[in-house]
Amino acid sequence: MREIVVGTRDSQLALWQANWVVDRLRERNPGYSFRIQGIKTHGDNILDVALAKIGDKGLFTKELEVALLSDEIDLAVHSMKDLPTDLPGGLAVGAVCEREYPGDVLVSSQGYVLDKLPEGAVIGTSSLRRTAQLLHYRQDLRIVNIRGNLNTRLRKMDEEKLDGVVLAYAGIQRLGLKDRITERIPMEICLPAVGQGSIGIEIRHLDEEIMDIVETIEHRPSRIAVSAERNFLKRLEGGCQVPIGAYGLVIGNEIKFEGLIASLDGKHLVRDVIAGPVNEAAKIGVKLAESLLKKGGREILRAVRQENC
Numbered sequence: 093m094r095e096i097v098v099g100t101r102d103s104q105l106a107l108w109q110a111n112w113v114v115d116r117l118r119e120r121n122p123g124y125s126f127r128i129q130g131i132k133t134h135g136d137n138i139l140d141v142a143l144a145k146i147g148d149k150g151l152f153t154k155e156l157e158v159a160l161l162s163d164e165i166d167l168a169v170h171s172m173k174d175l176p177t178d179l180p181g182g183l184a185v186g187a188v189c190e191r192e193y194p195g196d197v198l199v200s201s202q203g204y205v206l207d208k209l210p211e212g213a214v215i216g217t218s219s220l221r222r223t224a225q226l227l228h229y230r231q232d233l234r235i236v237n238i239r240g241n242l243n244t245r246l247r248k249m250d251e252e253k254l255d256g257v258v259l260a261y262a263g264i265q266r267l268g269l270k271d272r273i274t275e276r277i278p279m280e281i282c283l284p285a286v287g288q289g290s291i292g293i294e295i296r297h298l299d300e301e302i303m304d305i306v307e308t309i310e311h312r313p314s315r316i317a318v319s320a321e322r323n324f325l326k327r328l329e330g331g332c333q334v335p336i337g338a339y340g341l342v343i344g345n346e347i348k349f350e351g352l353i354a355s356l357d358g359k360h361l362v363r364d365v366i367a368g369p370v371n372e373a374a375k376i377g378v379k380l381a382e383s384l385l386k387k388g389g390r391e392i393l394r395a396v397r398q399e400n401c
């Protein structure tokens with residue numbers, strides 16, 4: 093029986109995700125055995141540096157891609173949100189699994205919801221996207237950088253007496269920490285990161301045997317939504333982290349797509365929504381990107397890049 097080697101980062105969340113994927117692969121591919129191989133990535137080794145400063149392209153994925161290309165592993169499990177829109181030659185997204193609720197949540201030790209946070213409350217996040225949208229909604233908030241894996245961030249919230257932290261629902265849910273959530277932040281206030289909540293499988297693009305195996309856990313509506321988001325991001329990208337949010341939702345044969353570009357201080361924000369048939373999902377992502385660029389997004393991005401790249 094051939095053994096399939098499944099590569100993953102070795103953080104608690106990444107290992108949870110790899111195990112979730114392997115459980116499903118085993119069920120649907122009884123002719124194979126599966127082994128999980130944890131691999132440290134650059135991003136895991138520099139958890140004390142603010143992401144916005146170092147740029148986050150491939151930070152959590154590159155070592156896994158090298159392992160794929162050298163046949164050390166047969167497939168790599170990623171959070172789609174961490175996977176750059178351009179993959180190295182020879183690699184492809186073999187499957188996108190069914191997406192978890194993609195939004196962000198507030199975790200507050202005193203149990204506050206966003207609207208009840210006291211004036212000037214201190215919120216931890218290192219995401220430019222979350223910072224911009226939180227400040228757009230509540231100018232009085234004070235945003236402080238906080239990094240590390242989920243448990244570290246929750247611990248820092250308590251130790252550093254922050255009023256709250258903003259995290260992805262998906263991560264909290266997967267680690268069994270749902271009871272710490274004080275509010276699901278409405279999409280109207282905070283659009284998620286491209287790909288958030290979705291687990292993807294990267295493979296060697298010509299490896300048909302592995303392709304057939306991972307196809308068994310593909311979820312079409314999630315693939316379509318995430319593809320639209322990745323095309324949106326790709327059209328806006330210029331090599332460094334910027335406050336961009338997106339959310340694609342597939343219902344039947346329609347996709348509803350929302351996107352935004354914001355300045356870091358939240359003062360400038362352009363946001364739009366379009367809908368269309370799912371077979372045009374990729375085009376719809378690009379179209380929304382172009383409409384936002386025309387509505388002032390170009391100037392916002394230019395200014396953000398001058399400050400942050």
Ligand SMILES: NCc1[nH]cc(CCC(=O)O)c1CC(=O)O
Pocket residue numbers: 171172173174258259260262263287288289290291
């Ligand atoms: N930034 C790291 C990261 N990458 C993926 C997730 C959550 C899981 C997912 O989006 O599928 C998180 C944690 C967070 O942003 O709070």
